[in-house]
Amino acid sequence: MDSLVDRIERLLAVLAESGGAPAVDPGRPGAIRSQLAEHFDFQQPVAREDLLQAAAVLLRATSAQADHGMYFGSIAGGCRDASVAAAAFEAGLGVLPVAWELAPGVAELEGLLMSHFVRIVGMDPDRTVARVCETGEEAQLAALIAAATQCFPEFEADGIAAVEGRPRLYCSEAIVGPWQKRAHAAGLGRSAVRAIPCDEAGRIDPTALRRQVIEDAKAGDTPFFVAVGAGAASTGAIDPVKKLVAFGRVQGMWVHVDGNGLGLGVYASRLAPLLAGSSHADSFATETRGGLPAAGSAGFLLCRHPRPIGHAFSVEDPRLPATTAGAAEARASGLLGARRAAALPFLLWLAQHGQSGYGELLDRLCARADELRAALRAADCRLRGADDVPVVCFVPPQVDGQAALEALAARLRASSIAWIDAVTLPDGAPALRAWVSSSATGPSEIAALVQALGD
Template sequence: MGDDEPATISEAAFPLGRASFDPDAGPAEWLWRRVLEVLRAERERISARPVSAEVDLGRLRAAVGAYGFEEPVAPGVVIDETVALLREGTVHTTHPRYFGLFNPAPTLLGVVGETLAAAFNPQLAAWSHAPAAVEIEAHLVRFLGARMGYPAGAVAGSFTSGGAEANMTAVLLALTRTWPEYGTAGLRALPGRPLLYASAESHLAWLKIAHATGLGRDAVRLVPAGADLRMDVRRLRALLEADRAAGGAPFMVVGTAGTTGAGAIDPLPELAALCGEFGVRFHVDAAYGGMAALSDRLREDLAGIERAHSITVDAHKWLSVPMGAGALLCTDREGLAETFRVSTSYMPAGIPDTVDPYTSSQQWSRRFAGLKLFLSLAVAGRSGYAEQLERDAELAGLLRRRLADSGWLIVNDTPLPVVCFADPEAGARAPGEHHGALARSVVRSGRAWISTVRLNGQDALRACVISHRTTQADIDGLVQAVNEARKEQRA
């Protein structure tokens, strides 16, 4: 071995016990090489593996329970066994034929960002503790807000664990701005029961939010959707009028830009106008579809979103970064400060012309969630993301055509890459049972992952094209898989 060649480090050199917390450079390098080998193998071989597999619950619990944590175990053994558990006991959202929920394969820069965030471990509660991290996230919030149509210099907000936390932030902000006494005296001080309105096709995190905030689940009015699966504005108006007449206190209407079931975009301009007429807050849950704003072409379908008092977006849904990376966007910096105001002696003093994240968001101690998006955006550029988002939409269009040519009925209409389709000849079995059996057959085969959905009382299959790894061949593979499953069911 030459003088310039590094010494070969074996697993035996890796320290165990407390010494493993911060090993020397050689053993640490060995461990990172081992992890990189795993990542490389997963990326190179994922398309040849099943998207998911049946899990033996007893065997899984036995394998996990074998770790009693009393004595140390060699890192190579732990890594190999953990990788095997993840490989066998995971629905692989990183697979090019995962057509499931909004869980795309992460970018490489996103994974690197998570690693750097974990290694530097900045504490984002106070600006003074993590000025670089706080400013990076603030820059991203301004960028995203500007793409939604807000004045860039006025954008405020914060990163969240996901869309649900961002939506809860919007509710708290709306309550605070509608009734200033809410922050101190709570719901009991309000003149009537606060009510919020969202489409029956919206993400039902609203029910959990209403439960957690004390509004109560009955305070959520789920407005019926029309045949196009978008909120029926006429029905919304009728509910607002009836609730006010009965002594209720409507305070917030939610428009959804990309429903979970069908990718529908509610009529945002009409909703904004109605909210202005009734004097209630307008929020847009654009956790999924909002990222279409990175494409100049797809952005047109979000017209009216700039009129919202607040917007939820979620980069881990369509911008291909690891979970979680939600964000709340608005132009009401003072409102956020009032909603989350707190003063303690043990926190560092504020720095002029900066915002301490703990004073303007729900979380206190918080991970550097924005770095994975910052790196991914910086390297791909908005143009690279726009190309990918538009490609996803084109592949979804191809899927619709191939399914229609094969005799399937397309039951949703959206510019977003969510395709819902039904067998028009479900047979003697109930449609729900039939489509459920079709989905299970496809998933069990390991060739693709799809789900079922119920839209306006109609059962259907759902496929979302969301992975940057998906190709036309994967679309063809999905069509072949559902066609074969249907043939088996009809036999």
Template sequence: MSTIPDALDNSSTIIASLFPEATEREHIFAFLRQMVDGYADEIGSLKVEPTMSKADIAGVMARYDFSGSHAPSAVLGDLVRLMEQGMVHVTSPRYFGLFNPSTSFWGTVADFITALYNPQLAVWSHAPACVDIETKLIRYLATLAGYDPAVAGGSFTTGGAEANCTAMICALNQRVPGFARDGLVGQAARPVFYISAESHLAWVKIALQSGLGHESVRLVGVDAQGRMDVRQLRKAIADDRDNGLLPFMLVATAGTTNAGSIDPLQELAAVSQEQGLYFHVDAAWAGAILLSDRHSHLLAGIQFADSITLDAHKWLTAPMGTGMFICANRRVLSEPFAVTTNYMPVGDDLNLDPYVNSMQWSRRFNGLKLFIPLAILGRGGFAEMIDYQVELGNYLKQSLARDGWEVVNATELPVICIRDTAGADLDAIMAKVLAAGEVWFSITTCGKQKALRTCITSYRSTPQDVDQLVFQLNAARASL
């Protein structure tokens, strides 16, 4: 029998330090339960803005030079203080900022389960249950979008930027001859693509990542409602063709970050078909309304898209890192991303393996963060939440208009951009409101003019929270 070397004799100590024994786990679970219960009770009363200064944070972090160990209770205590006092609370009912919703309890549970089991989703054979869960979700949402679930496909991503980058690679493969083999080297004409001037400018980064460069991006002007102007689009395409360039992709935005505008999807689909362009809809935020019978009509025309981006972490209460790329025909994914290696497990059907249908290789089981809450609440539960937030947005519009604020964007969705009818200094107003820490919103440009941007993002928000936002705005304006 082999003698175990002394260096290996402390394996139990290593295991205990990284995965504590039952007694210590009980203490940690009690701490976590107290933290969850306290968070649920206190999130509405916490200051939305960080209350710790950079120096305060540095003071806590100075204790950790990683040269020695610390008691778990001390580390967790410091971390809770940093989380409670050292960040903007995007899950607060009085956070009216960017597309960062309150996470559901079930999404949090899903994140914990995923981290505990840590499944590897590169190949089906390693995590067949997990891959099948994600496949079911993708096909379900594809069906809501109007796709045929028998041929539709997609993948979970880290977010909208990765999903949109996936769309770019698929479009290049579909519309630029020889791209998968030769890339952009030797192309007779520069490929160009079209996005709204109000689109998410992650597309500029994506152009660089894909090798196209910034000169391939065409920012198309918008109409008075912030939607892509179809006449300007047609002219841009004609000009590019006349100049010997190769138009290959058109991107519509469903729910712009600035103003919640939805591009004219049906008209853009017609242009794409007529011009032979790959048509992608970036519905990272507003794609959630596919679950609502009352509001899904706003996305009419999305069924004609070759692919869609949808982020569950923007309006479907999932924790961060829950994006999706959904395509009408899964073949558009397998063609550019299919590879074979001698070290990957080989299953009966290679098409089931996520790594050959995605930009990612090894990756996290992100789909569980949507599966658990959707399985428990059902489509009806999410539809009720979305419809409620749209109505709360309407209540906010009415309250602002009553108090002399002008709503300057046009959307049925709960993004409300405002200016003071008397021309008050919006930067000063925002600074005063954020300094008070009671509510949070942002500032942007809407129609080439500065505007305060508010958005209903939390299922926790109530009419009383909206009243507090309006009160803070009015008080800051009056103080000037």
């Protein structure tokens, strides 16, 4: 009888041969819904083989392949081998990591991975709480809730209404949208967020931040939280981490590094210097399904303050065994009462390739971005945004205005030539954005993209 490992190896071989495109033209939503109605009416049983075949055909035809060399999207893919294997293990073995006693092996594997990640970021392993979350978004929101719990003693029991003075949190204009949503979810309200102007690259202006914090404090508000962007969606820019951490210390504010875009750059020699200073932040959050290729889809949360994490998220659930002394319990460190073994794909992939192998992969992406910038410059494109990250923003010659750029990006996607996005930069100007996120991108793909822009 075939072992589970043998079956996974065969599945990986089939997936590797199945090709795919960097973008698809699925038509209008109604067309897809018509296809769904043919196979999924939920009234009568369907043979498993027929059902899986229908699902495979549909997903293949309507899914952009994020590990394709012509995929330049900001949500990275890749590393399918570890993701497929981990998903098979989790589903096939019925892993339930919600309580240590239910899945001690997974819990300890996650603990091992997070101890490693704490060292990579440079935080104190004896003082840092490091937890796996279901997603990067959960990790970011958990950091904000922990900060409010730490900074406002009355917040834990009585909520934001009991806090004296209007709590204020600060981030750059480049990342303000997600933080408004998180402030809303945390009960602070969207107007609590101050959007600070950026420089031309999309990095926050520290002088403008200082001025806004001082003005708010004089007005009777309570500045308490600074979100440092590490991989803004529009340009990939990384804010000056060291300066912002130092500023937060002087002001007595919680400093958080939002690494959902490029936080895993701590593994890369090209990106790690830009993230230096994260080791002294109050919290750091990132995800494996962000702007850099990694296996799986998990959030990582590091926090230098154990108390607010415990107070905000610890709960006893009568459905589950009692907490195990000395064990890291998933239910005591995040918003969700139950979750997947979310970090298992990344753990398996990192163990296979090593941190040096992962760092080399990320450095190659940065080098490819440099090559793309050079090719675009030679084609008379106007470069915008940051030039030290694997994200390239540009405006092709003789293509002007938001509508024209959106039409060009849509044409490339609809024809399955390349996935590329039209974005609005922090200064309001439109541009195309090529996020170099696929390990399959090479010189030929760069040349093909530049040629397609002029066709």
